[in-house]
Amino acid sequence: MNTLLDSLPLWGVFIATVVLILLSLEGGHRLGDSRRRRSGEEKAPAVGAIVGARLSLLAFMLTFTFGLAASRFDARRQLLIDEANAIETAYLRSELLQEPHRTELRRLFLEYVNVRLEGVRLEMVDQAVRRSGELHRRLWKQAVALGGENARPVVAGLFIQSLNDVIDLHSRRVMAAGIPGIIWTVLYFVAIVSMAGMGYQSGLSGSSRSLANIGLVLSYSAVLYLIADLDRPEEGMLTVSRQVLVDLRNTMHLPEP
Secondary structure, rough: HHHHHHHHHHHHHHHHHHHHHHHHHHHHHHHHHHHHHHHHOOOOOHHHHHHHHHHHHHHHHHHHHHHHHHHHHHHHHHHHHHHHHHHHHHHHHHHHOOOOHHHHHHHEEEEEEOOOHHHHHHOOHHHHHHHHHHHHHHHHHHHHHHHHOOOOOOOHHHHHHHHHHHHHHHHHHHHOOOOOOHHHHHHHHHHHHHHHHHHHHHHOOOOOOHHHHHHHHHHHHHHHHHHHOOOOOOOOOOOOOOOOHHHHHHHHOOOOO
C-alpha cells in the first residue's frame, strides 16, 4: 500500500480517494436498490445501525491515523534540529584536530550537509540516504585514524563522540518512517466498506442519490489527503523546513589553501 501511495503525487492521492469513495457509495446504492426490488425482507433501519457502527469505526481510524501522522511529523522536525546541532558540534570540534584530518573532515561535513539538502531539493531522498552512508564510513575512517595516533586523545575523544551522535541521529531519522502500509490498507478498507454501507442503506430505503453525498466524499477525502501530506514531510503543503541545515551550511567553510 505504501508503494502504491508513494507512486502518486498528493493531488493524485486526493483524486484517487474521491473516485474510490464515490464508487463505493454508488456500488452500495445499486446493490441496496437491487435487494429492495427483489426482496422486501431486509429493512433500512436495521441496516442503519450497522452503518452507524461502521462510520464510528471509520472516525476512530481517521483520528488514530491523523494523530500518528502528526506525531511522526513533529518527531521528524525535532530530529532534523537535533541532527543539525550534532553536525555543527562535530564540525566545530574538527577544527581542533591536527592536519591533514582537520581539512578532510571539514570538507566531508560540508559535503554531507550538501547531500542532505540536495536530496530533498531534487526529490532523490533514497540516493541521498545511500550517499550519506558512504560519507559516514569515510568520516569514521578518519576517526579511526585519529584514535590510532594517540595525539591529543581528549580532543579526539570529544570529536569521536560528536561524530557518533551524527551517525546515530541519521539512523533515527531514517527509521522515523511514514505510516505503516498495513494501517493505510485497513484505513482505506474501512472507508470503502463504510461508504458502501451508506450507499446500500440509501438504496435499500428507496431514496434517491443526495447531493449531500458529494460534500461527505470531499470531506473524508480531504482528511485522508491531510494525513498523506503529514506523512510526506518532503513535499506538499506541510513540510519540515530545511532552513536549519541551510543556515548551518552558510556557516561552514574550508580553510584557504
